[in-house]
Amino acid sequence: MGSDIGELFEKIEVTFDELKGMRAAIDGHNIIYQFLSSIRQPDGTPLMDRNGNITSHLTGIIYRFTNLIEVGIRPIFVFDGKPPDLKAKTIEKRREVRNNAELKWDEAKERGDLEDAMKYAKASTRITPEIIQDAKELLGMMGIPWIDAPSEGEAQAVYLLKNGDCDFVGSQDFDSLLFGADRLVRNLATTGKRKIPGKKLYVDISPEEIWLEENLKRLGITQQQLIDIGILVGTDFNEGVKGVGPKTALKLIKQEGTIEKVLDLLNVEIGELDKVKAIFTSPEVRTDYEISESIVDEEGLFNFLCVQHDFSRDRIEKAISRLKNANKGQMRLDKWF
DNA sequence: CTTGGTCA
DNA sequence: TGACCAAGG
Numbered sequence: 001m002g003s004d005i006g007e008l009f010e011k012i013e014v015t016f017d018e019l020k021g022m023r024a025a026i027d028g029h030n031i032i033y034q035f036l037s038s039i040r041q042p043d044g045t046p047l048m049d050r051n052g053n054i055t056s057h058l059t060g061i062i063y064r065f066t067n068l069i070e071v072g073i074r075p076i077f078v079f080d081g082k083p084p085d086l087k088a089k090t091i092e093k094r095r096e097v098r099n100n101a102e103l104k105w106d107e108a109k110e111r112g113d114l115e116d117a118m119k120y121a122k123a124s125t126r127i128t129p130e131i132i133q134d135a136k137e138l139l140g141m142m143g144i145p146w147i148d149a150p151s152e153g154e155a156q157a158v159y160l161l162k163n164g165d166c167d168f169v170g171s172q173d174f175d176s177l178l179f180g181a182d183r184l185v186r187n188l189a190t191t192g193k194r195k196i197p198g199k200k201l202y203v204d205i206s207p208e209e210i211w212l213e214e215n216l217k218r219l220g221i222t223q224q225q226l227i228d229i230g231i232l233v234g235t236d237f238n239e240g241v242k243g244v245g246p247k248t249a250l251k252l253i254k255q256e257g258t259i260e261k262v263l264d265l266l267n268v269e270i271g272e273l274d275k276v277k278a279i280f281t282s283p284e285v286r287t288d289y290e291i292s293e294s295i296v297d298e299e300g301l302f303n304f305l306c307v308q309h310d311f312s313r314d315r316i317e318k319a320i321s322r323l324k325n326a327n328k329g330q331m332r333l334d335k336w337f
Numbered sequence: 338c339t340t341g342g343t344c345a
Numbered sequence: 346t347g348a349c350c351a352a353g354g
Contacts, residue, residue, distance in 0.1 A: 039338045039353085047354040055354050056338080063339045189340060262340070310354050
């Protein structure tokens with residue numbers, strides 16, 4: 001979300017075979033946002049049931065995670081709790097951007113500009129408590145465990161990783177690296193086609209992993225210095241220094257050693273620096289969670305998706321049977337090893 | 338985003 | 346098969 005530090009890291013393409021059997025801590029907010037913003041009609045309208053409830057995220061979750069479970073990945077969703085106070089400015093700014101985009105979406109629709117309509121519709125994506133609630137209900141019935149973080153979901157996901165309760169963090173964002181995620185996997189989807197924004201061009205996208213330790217070694221920095229770089233560039237919790245991007249930040253941190261010295265050199269300040277640092281170095285996490293994969297609630301899924309939310313019977317029956325078969329395969333495998 | 342039909 | 350595309354809810 002916040003940190004623009006992605007370009008500093010080396011990404012390694014990875015196959016699903018290599019990820020087979022692994023537990024993935026999924027950043028729930030991140031993936032739901034992606035589904036909501038991308039699963040839309042040409043004029044930007046999201047998928048909805050007959051009562052006008054948005055269902056784009058449910059579509060995304062049922063199909064993508066059926067696929068992932070079928071290839072042997074075991075997801076654990078982590079949801080955001082209460083944001084740190086320092087995030088208030090970011091949240092307010094996002095709300096303004098959303099409201100503005102909503103107006104422009106309407107205007108674009110009126111003048112029949114589909115491309116603009118889609119652009120502004122995506123920018124107006126809003127995650128409501130109902131959307132999160134529906135997602136959790138669906139996950140439960142799919143047999144996918146989820147937990148609530150007390151604060152930042154990414155931080156909780158990294159705690160799971162460090163605690164041995166998952167094998168990697170799955171997110172498009174790089175923030176988990178600031179929290180110390182040893183292994184981050186991006187593009188965790190089985191169908192690898194993605195549209196290039198604004199163009200009618202599609203490229204093949206495959207999963208890629210980022211190993212934190214190797215990257216720190218290659219960059220010649222410590223974890224603390226990576227956090228310093230993130231803060232210089234800007235995070236959800238601070239604004240960052242104007243004119244300083246990832247490359248400049250890396251250079252300055254390597255040259256000066258610490259963010260304090262860099263700020264002295266540039267003669268600028270970052271408000272509540274120690275508090276921002278602490279969000280990454282000692283984040284608020286829950287340690288008393290329980291992760292339990294459950295069985296597929298066939299009837300519940302059919303009722304929730306088809307009866308309540310107007311999903312196609314054929315498609316959902318197929319997805320349910322694939323889910324059940326995948327789980328059976330998993331069980332058998334567990335018994336053998 | 339994913340599915341599933343069509344067509345070379 | 347694989348590329349392409351409309352539709353999904």
